[in-house]
Amino acid sequence: MVYECIVIGAGIQGSFTAYHLAKNNKNTLLLEQFVLPHSRGSSHGQTRIIRKAYEEDFYTHMMEESYELWAQLEKEAGLKLYRRTGLLLMGPENGKDFQLIKNSVQRNKVPTVVLERHEFSQHIPNVNLTSGDAAIVETTAGVLYADRALRAAQMVFQSHGGVIKDGEKVINIKPGDLITVTTDSGTYQAKNLVITAGPWAKTLLSHTGLQLPLQVLRINVCYWKEKVPGSYSISNRFPCFIQMQPKEAEHDIYGLPSNEYPGLMKVCYHMGSETEPDERDRQTDRRDVDALSTYISRCFPGLVPVPAVVESCMYTVTPDNNFVLDRHPTYSNIVIGAGFSGHGFKFAPIVGKVLCELSMGQNPSYDLSPFSIQRFQDNPK
Ligand SMILES: Cc1cc2nc3c(=O)[nH]c(=O)nc-3n(C[C@H](O)[C@H](O)[C@H](O)COP(=O)(O)OP(=O)(O)OC[C@H]3O[C@@H](n4cnc5c(N)ncnc54)[C@H](O)[C@@H]3O)c2cc1C
């Protein structure tokens, strides 16, 4: 049988692409190398942050529709996937990055509240605002229930007739008008192919002669114990947070209120050390955990500054941290979604929509120039 489309990789981006294709009546096969569910890629775990506050207008604009599509999936699956918590953004008052994001939320009318230093502790107890830092709260931001969302997208895909074959690793791709995809247990043909292989994208794309500047990082996902259980919890209305330019580290630190593991709050570093995706746990660099401990001692005095639980996950990053959403430069019936750079989950309904549009030969609903492959060829370094 010839499929209209094969999607390789059943992480959140591939699952949402397959979801949109099936809803457009395209006969679609979703291939996944591991038995589902699994915790070896980038989409596993209980939670992710959803927000509109971005420095770049194009991300904020995409998030407007993304919230609507998440609500649509909640309805279709009959599951709660989003919980509003607000997002506290802290950063050097006169720093460039903080100013850019503050101006962007004002320009784009993202609902936000500015917290003056004198009123900060009244609204956000148990957090020390760094001297010289300012704070704003994006009020409609919150938490996405990640594992549940991934299952929901796959479930709705199947309910529209889509086929998932898990535990099948793609080992070869033969481009052509009819594309042949070989796995370790079968061969399939399709008119169109979408590659959403997360940390394995570089390897898979090499079968099509394409090299992209993607770097895979292992992220230590750290949970910290509350000294008083519940003090940083969702039920106590504690928000998600992003600390820009912390004193202890070069990159942002972010956290989510305690919820999934009662008594533990997730606080992570937005960077990691390079790894091979198949040997993720050979990477044992813990300098990020040391920096997090110092930050927590200084700014979150209600947490024990030694992680209680460390899980792992991977980022696949591009040089400019913008995604890759494009057609293959040589084979127009191969579409690529890659390089989500540690911030792609919240966009998955839109990513899936535009990858589906590209694959159906339609004009995409958004300007995809920030996500083009050409940008790497223009700036090869
Ligand atoms: C710790 C952490 C925190 C994050 N926090 C946030 C956040 O707060 N907000 C946010 O918006 N985003 C966040 N992200 C980013 C977000 O989770 C990712 O951008 C997103 O999950 C990427 O999804 P993906 O589908 O591209 O990759 P993946 O989930 O890795 O999916 C790719 C799939 O392809 C499969 N595959 C690969 N090769 C093959 C093959 N040869 N054959 C068959 N299958 C194959 C893999 O097994 C995998 O299942 C975070 C990421 C991490 C790691």
Ligand SMILES: O=C(O)[C@@H]1CCCC=N1
């Ligand atoms: O994407 C997000 O919102 C989170 C928080 C900031 C760093 C990366 N992921």
